[in-house]
Amino acid sequence: MGKFEELHKEALEKIGCASNLSDLNDLRVFYLGKKGPVQALMKDMKNLSKEEKPAFGKKVNELKQQVSAYIDERKEELAQLEMQMKIEKEKIDITLPGRRMESGTIHPLNLVQQELEDLFIGLGYQVIEGKEIVTDEYCFERANIPKDHPARDMQDSLYVNENELLRTHTTAIQMEVLEQQAPNLPIKVVCPGKVYRRDDDDATHSHQFTQMEGLVVGKRVPLSDLKGTLEFLARKMFGQDRQIRFRPSYFPFTEPSVEVDVSCHICNGKGCPTCKGTGWIEILGAGEVHPNVLRMAGYDPDTCCGFAFGVGIERIAMLKYGIDDIRHFYTNDKRFNKTFKRFE
């Protein structure tokens, strides 16, 4: 084996054995540097004949290039290896919990109220809120509730003086809207708000609760429009397959008056404990606005009419989420409130 072959073999072995970039760099300096064995070969050249010299020089250069190429190749390998080791060292436990910027949640009553508001905004309704302390006149008289009605007794509603009280229903807002708008048509509003009654708080009663009143008045807004409108409400809150039905009822401020049932979303109308086996769940009261109400507000009931409905937000939320005690809404137990993370 000639010197060239020996040197080639040796360099190849050493380069192959270099285990890091620093060692490899030493080898580069050793083999390719001015004092290295390759360069030393050039010393032999002076002993060669003129004819042999070019071939010899070429061989030395080739050897240089080969060694250099080996080094580069090895360098690339080592770089990859080092990167690999570095990466492996950086391994983390991805099952540890994330650093959550935990969001709070919107109160379930506000969730339901906002969903309903958005539904009706989409249908062209304005959202109107009013004051919670109202006059007896707007709460009752304008709603066609006669003076001697039990609700107008100081004992039964939450009066603050002889003619002002905490509103007992959002119908009080409706009466103000009507008076402010008269005689303009049409009116399309929803009026959400807190209402108050003299009730002892228990699983199904609350002295404070939330209602949303809907009111549409125009030249011709028959009872059938109420049905079509409430179908949107029922489907938005309880699913696209819901049906509604009307049952006759009585409210002083509507005529005809109806109770509205929605087909049970738990059993699809087959009958279950939630709907007490009937397949239907009562969700709200509604009707055609009573002519006396329109007249008192300054409208001529012979030339316009409309519908109104009043829905209990707690009732909707309890049915929708299966909540069994109305007091949960006002306790604000973090574990309860956290359940309601999103609009559905």
Added chain:
Amino acid sequence: MLISRKWLSQYMDVSDLSIEEMADKITAAGFEVEGVERLAEGTNLVIGEVLTCEMHPDSDHLHCTTVNVGNEVLNIVCGAPNVAAGQKVIVAKVGAQLPGGEIKAGMIRGQESNGMICSLLELGVQAHTLSEEQKAGIEVLPSDAPVGTTDVLAYLGYDDEVMNIGLTPNRNDCLAAFNMAMEAGAILHKDVKLPEYKDAANVGGPTKLQIHSDTKGCPSFLGKVVGHITIKESPKWMKELLRASGMNSINNVVDISNIVMLETGQPMHFYDKDAIVNQEITVKDGFEEEYTALDGVTYQLKPSDLVITNQGKPIGIAGIMGGDDSKILDTTKGLIIECAMFDHVSIRNTARRLNLATESSIRYQKGIEPLASQKALDRAVQLLIEYADAKELEETVVFGSANYHPHEIVCTLADINNRLGTSFTHEQVMDVFERLHFEPTYEKDMYTCHIPSHRVDMEGVADLSEEVIRLLGFDSLPSTLPLMEMTEGKLDDRQQMVRYIRTLMTQRGLQDCITYTLVSTYKKDNAILSIGDAVELAIPISEERRYIRTSILPSLLDVVAYNKAHSQKDVNVFEISDVSTKDTTRSHLAFALYGQLQTTRWNSFEVASDFYTAKGLVEELLDHIGITAQRITYKDNTMDTDHFHPYRSAVVYIGKDPVAIFGQIHPKYGKDNDVEGTILCEMDLTKLLEVKKSKIKYTKISKYQSVTRDIALVVNRNIQADQIVNVIRKQGKLGKEMIIRDIEVTDVYQKAPLPPTVKSITVSILFQSDVQTLKDQQVNEVMEQIMKALEKQVGAELRK
């Protein structure tokens, strides 16, 4: 309202309908049948005669009997203490289905038993209608009971089915069975025949009876003397109808007053004629004394109570309960009938105060139709003559008048269909009016309905439309949507802001809460950023629910305390709510932070719920709703140092007005409420809404390099960071251009080796020009100006 099959069968043929079918139809027409009950139930029953009755050989309370049931003699072991040979009894034979289960043949302690001798309880009769004797043992039938009869329930008169109907307040006329029957007839398409009794009371000779009312609470009053009656047992039909209505039979005369009340809805009172001195009865008020009524209980009368008097002495509480002295006894020979209208509010107040809900008071409270007094008197006289041998009648004495005017409603078919959105035909609508006994006439496209006196709910066309849809059924109502000009659906500015803030707060990790508006005196007294004097309820629900709140925070502290007590380490909550005084309503935001706002424990990541977190929330909120930092000042809190730590709280001003207060809870107030260390904030959102917002406007982003300079300043310890920032902000001009783009406090240091009187504040200032690349020299010049100003205005030096 209880109405039974037997009741309805008096007036119409309902034999083709089951009680459930009737209930469904009546419910669908607006009279909700809340329940259906059978007075008694049982199959395979027979009337038997006890032939022999001996003690059971192996028991000290059982009897072994033989009972003849007509076609056979049965051995029956009976546990009732009152069973005896010779009795006529109810026997449930083997296979009988009773409310408690099926009767089976068997051996009872070695003795054969093929059936059961029954008590009424075992047939499902309501216990409260039975005597103690009846409840304790088997029912013993009259000796003439026909042995072998299998239709036992009919024999007993317990073969009735009762509907419990919930009446809406506009249809209290149906507390009268006659009116309910007319309604049921209309709903069920039945011809209704009510008894003919009109003018039956128009009999009698001259009278000495004097009746009078001294009070507005009794506008009209009918009285009549019946000189002779015979007290005896009531006829079977009367007993059965009373039973179906949940009342017990007393005697024929008392039963007649009750039956007439049930039929006509008009309560009436019969007095023993001999107990009424001088035949004088006056209705009065203004009494304030004790009075013992028919039930033996002594009641305290108040001046507002209506009282029936004789010779100035109370003989009854009007419309509620009569007196003991004048009640009908077995010895009563003659009657005075009282049939009056009383003010329903007065009756309601008295009945409620005395806690006396009688059949009579309930009817008065719900309102009685104008002609009911006359109807009731006519009917009572008719029944007294027929069933109580009434004689020596005297003419009716009338005080006041019924004040009734017949009422007509006129409408067209279009009126009806336009209100409903239906397309009912003339025939359908006419049929409804006829079924309701409105005696409609139709002429020139107009219907004229003649409204019966009891339908006080019928005012106009709207009411007619309800009758039509109610009786023709809501199934025929189409589903449509309003056809009208387009309207804009929207939230107003306040509502939008509230929604925005609610979203912002929840995204920062706070829970949205709703607490009660009504608060206790303690919470009222501890209002924070109160908007004025709290309004008190005229009659509070309780001490806890006495005032309308003027501030949210006291309620929110309860939420923190509650959650803390339920092992929640971190409680970060907010509420947006209206707060009110007598004259104003404003929207407030309150939040309370306790523990950590954000935390991941394993890698010690946390955002503490402290003053600066609260301030950050306030800054973010104001910034996002368009109130620029320059318009806001944070001042030391001197406004409310009862609830806040005086040195760890701030008041936020926009211009001269405080809009919010926030900071750490005062240690004492925190301890009192078990929420020490909580961070609080109450903010007036209405104020924020009133503030003019800056418009969002695009500004060109400079293309020139920016330069940052950090300076560490040493200042007196009392100098606040804001003072330094404000000094710097006023400098920074290069020529005419303001080149300071941002000023940030990056460090505050106040420990050794600095002397205790000073602190070091490091500020990072960002410079940038819109027109040139800033040179070091230029920035140095500006920095020099800044340092001079800082030295002069806040005594700052560069830290060495």
